[in-house]
Amino acid sequence: MELYYQPKLHAGYRTVVGAEALMRWHTPDRKVLVPGQFMAVAEHNEVIRPVTWWAIKSAVSRLARWPEELSIAVNITPSLLLGDEIISVVRDALDIHMVKPKRLTLEVLESIMVENQEAMLSQLERLRKIGVKISIDDFGTGFSSLSYFRDLPADEIKIDKSFVIPMLSSKKDHAIVKSVIDLAHNFSLQVVAEGVEDMEIAARLTDLNCDVLQGYVFDRPLPAADFEKRHLP
Ligand code: C2E
Ligand code: CA
Ligand code: CA
Numbered sequence: 001m002e003l004y005y006q007p008k009l010h011a012g013y014r015t016v017v018g019a020e021a022l023m024r025w026h027t028p029d030r031k032v033l034v035p036g037q038f039m040a041v042a043e044h045n046e047v048i049r050p051v052t053w054w055a056i057k058s059a060v061s062r063l064a065r066w067p068e069e070l071s072i073a074v075n076i077t078p079s080l081l082l083g084d085e086i087i088s089v090v091r092d093a094l095d096i097h098m099v100k101p102k103r104l105t106l107e108v109l110e111s112i113m114v115e116n117q118e119a120m121l122s123q124l125e126r127l128r129k130i131g132v133k134i135s136i137d138d139f140g141t142g143f144s145s146l147s148y149f150r151d152l153p154a155d156e157i158k159i160d161k162s163f164v165i166p167m168l169s170s171k172k173d174h175a176i177v178k179s180v181i182d183l184a185h186n187f188s189l190q191v192v193a194e195g196v197e198d199m200e201i202a203a204r205l206t207d208l209n210c211d212v213l214q215g216y217v218f219d220r221p222l223p224a225a226d227f228e229k230r231h232l233p
């Protein structure tokens with residue numbers, strides 16, 4: 001397993017503010033698989049547990065070597081969010097590497113709220129008490145009700161790429177992106193657009209006051225050493 005890193009940029013200044021850690025699997029026959037090719041199996045086998053804890057530790061140890069102003073986001077499978085284990089894994093990793101909690105973001109799917117809403121809300125609250133940031137991933141695909149916004153213990157939402165990619169050719173997708181940015185800002189949430197594939201979309205997102213941009217136009221997910229060569233000072 002290896003974590004690749006894709007840059008997240010400040011929408012206005014276009015400077016790198018951090019990275020999302022994305023899992024890759026090097027198979028014995030030297031192929032590199034993307035999560036779509038192994039994550040379902042990993043989740044089914046409970047392998048996902050040690051792999052996720054490893055991802056958190058690995059990202060935090062990377063943060064210890066990166067400039068103070070950069071953050072890293074790690075994706076967390078819904079089934080591992082509840083319980084005490086994640087709390088201690090996150091705390092221990094930050095303590096051991098002496099990394100400020102606010103530099104670590106946990107990306108969780110919007111759909112976690114569909115079941116177990118009460119338990120999820122209080123768990124996100126516990127994680128935020130440690131000081132880490134919570135980001136709601138694939139926003140717009142999870143069918144959550146608007147009342148969920150009112151009490152959402154999160155710092156950031158990520159607009160799903162299925163709305164971002166067609167936003168210049170589809171008026172409706174454009175309207176969704178614009179509305180979600182305004183709605184999120186009214187609740188003091190930072191907005192990230194993922195799937196930014198060209199500069200024209202980047203410019204439009206900046207005009208719409210989106211805060212952070214991520215996508216192939218800036219760079220693909222890269223092995224850590226390549227990311228560091230290309231994006232660190
Ligand atoms: P995600 O969290 O929504 O991550 C964004 C995905 O979009 C990544 O796919 C990324 O490579 C891809 N992407 C980035 N920029 C662009 C773009 O401009 N255009 C398009 N079309 N795609 C773009 P990837 O790396 O294949 O990961 C797929 C999914 O696997 C992730 O979706 C995430 O849900 C999951 N995943 C990745 N790493 C982990 C992990 O460590 N743990 C867990 N639980 N899930 C992970
Ligand atoms: Ca993500
Ligand atoms: Ca996403």
